[in-house]
Amino acid sequence: MVSRVIPVDPFDLVIFGGTGDLAQRKILPALFRRHCAGQLTGAERIIGAARTDLSNAEYRTIVAEAVRVNAGAKACSGGALAAFLERISYVALDALGEAGWQELSRQLRPAGEAPVRMFYFSVGPGLFGPLAEKLHSHGLANADTRIVVEKPFGRDLVSARELNRTLASHFDEGQIYRIDHYLGKETVQNLMAVRFGNMLFEPLWNSQYVDHIQITVAETVGVEGREEYYERAGAMRDMMQNHLMQLLCLIAMEPPAKFDPDAVRDEKLKVIRALDPVEPHHIVRGQYQARLDPSDPHPSYRGLVCNPRSSTESYVALKAHISNWRWAGTPFYLRTGKRLVNRSSVINVMFKDAPHSIFGAEAGRHANHLKIRLQPNEGITLSVTIKEPGQGGMRLVDVPLDMSFAEALGPEGGDPPDAYERLIMDVVRGNQTLFMRGDEVEAAWAWTDPLIAGWKSRGDVPKPYESGSTGPGDADLLMRRDGREWRGINP
Structure with a gap:
């Protein structure tokens, strides 16, 4: 191709x-x-x-x-x-x-x-x-x-509104391109292609068939070179309010009437406005500690920002709900952090078990799982259940149907453009589909601000986690309380 x-x-x-x-x-x-x-x-x-x-x-x-x-x-x-x-x-x-x-x-x-x-x-x-x-x-x-x-387009709702007013006094909304490089990634755009271009998935894309959805953006790097900015922002403002929010919108939005910039952004805005407030016990904040391994040492977050009492989070995980007809009762688990064990951006759509197993208890529990890899090695994997070969009886095993874009398209697919290449060319064309609209930015801050205000008023302190780990243990408990587990960054 x-x-x-x-x-x-x-x-x-x-x-x-x-x-x-x-x-x-x-x-x-x-x-x-x-x-x-x-x-x-x-x-x-x-x-x-x-x-x-x-x-x-x-x-x-x-x-x-x-x-x-x-x-x-x-x-x-x-x-x-x-x-x-x-x-x-x-x-x-x-x-x-x-x-x-x-x-x-x-x-x-x-x-x-x-x-x-x-x-x-x-x-x-x-x-x-x-x-x-x-x-x-x-x-x-x-x-x-x-x-x-x-970005950052504001640091809260008040400042975002002020920025929007300032720009609107000189430019129409159709002239303003608020860039989020995550939206330029090939696989992020493929979220819409997978959902709305395949009859296989869209009929199942709802709370009747989906058990839960996980969105993970994990980084191995720390805050080196961004200490001053990051100490003011933290993971919630730096990543959750924009990058992960945009991924949530694309995975959860209703089909737009057409592939038109405002039609797509209208549906994303509806998702943000349908988000419930997050309960305090459904949020985990973390801060990475020093890594003492002499072969690969790292300073702690507090050491880097020269603030031994810093309460800024370098990791945040939360459980969110969308109160609309499609997603009522389906939890969305979002997490992002720095100095984690692997660099990985992935969306896991976990489907429900079959309503009844004809194979008996010995076959075990099996459910389909769609894994969308944003980075590295962009691609999509669908886990399906088959009979385990060579075994007596009917023993089941999950196997992946894996499509790595680099392998599937091969050398004829060319060297795909990166996010900035694609987005800058969209500006030239005047296509705003992959850019945030002003009301969308404000709605995201309106949901985020109470979360930040809540942990400040409670005096919450981020949980420590070891550099090179999967994050604080409380984030695992967030899932285990619901009988689930994280997927996406374990080695």
Whole structure:
């Protein structure tokens, strides 16, 4: 199966924060890979903008190194990098002052010469408003302009509403692309394809047949390099409120009438609004401890943030319920954490046992299990029950029907685009399906804020867990109390 690459319209893209970590690790390498794939026509202009005083040549040197380090060995070879760098330029610019804005205006093509004009806010949320104001005061934005904003989009409902109001005072909702890179992953989008493109699953996708659903996003890394931010945010704000919430919406939403950005986002919003408040005994918070193994030592979370009394969680697990017709009574277990034993993002859909076993007690209990792997080794596994070969009597065993995307599609499937590649090209096309809408963000915070306020008012302290483990023991108890167990990150 050969993937077809469709070139996009020419565009002018300004990356505010163009010398920053995100631009160098993700945005610029993603654009280069799309160049290598033949999706860029050569008429694009990519302008880095930051406070540092650099020449075009100096900035191109930074971009070249970022591409060599982060674009991947298979991106392309030959003279591709030189060709890519030809469309790169730089403007030294002050987001809060006047310096550099006239030069930026000079570098942008007049309306009509570049059908698409985009501004990527790869900066802190505190600069979203000033940048939006400057774009309008200098006449750089029009009705066709698109802006891309990165998380964190607020730290609570109040700040999210304020950010939305600020952006809405300068841009229509249809011009604002709130990016969550998890939604750009191939398998995340396949959640919709699996559910709504296969008659096999959708009739069973409800509380009558599904026992429970687990969503796990586990990381082996700690908070190194993000200590200041993470101490203010914690796992709940950093991961649960956005990444895991989005996965929950895609796995639980009703079929939209059509594959249209607002139709999809309307259904996701309904899921968030149908979430019940989470009971205090259905939440577990954890904080990783130092790892003393001399072959692979790690400092504790508190040691890294230099706060021996920190109560910020690096792990959170919870049990949620959705009060609607489809999911009433079906629990959703969500967990995410740092310094865990394996890197794994996976959704497990656990179906109920057959209502009656004709094989007797000796056959054991068996239920179908759909495992959707987001990373690493993206793919889908369906566990089915068969007779165990070579045994007397009717002994049953569960076996996987496994589809690894890399194996199933093979080399002809090409090197699939990563999340940032896909999402940036969607901005160029004007497709907002995989981007969060303002009311969706606010609804997520409206559900999250009481959870955070609750554990603060109770004085809850995160449970310690060992670096390189599966998390705090209380998270296992959360499942065992219901006669269930976690799946997804054990070696």
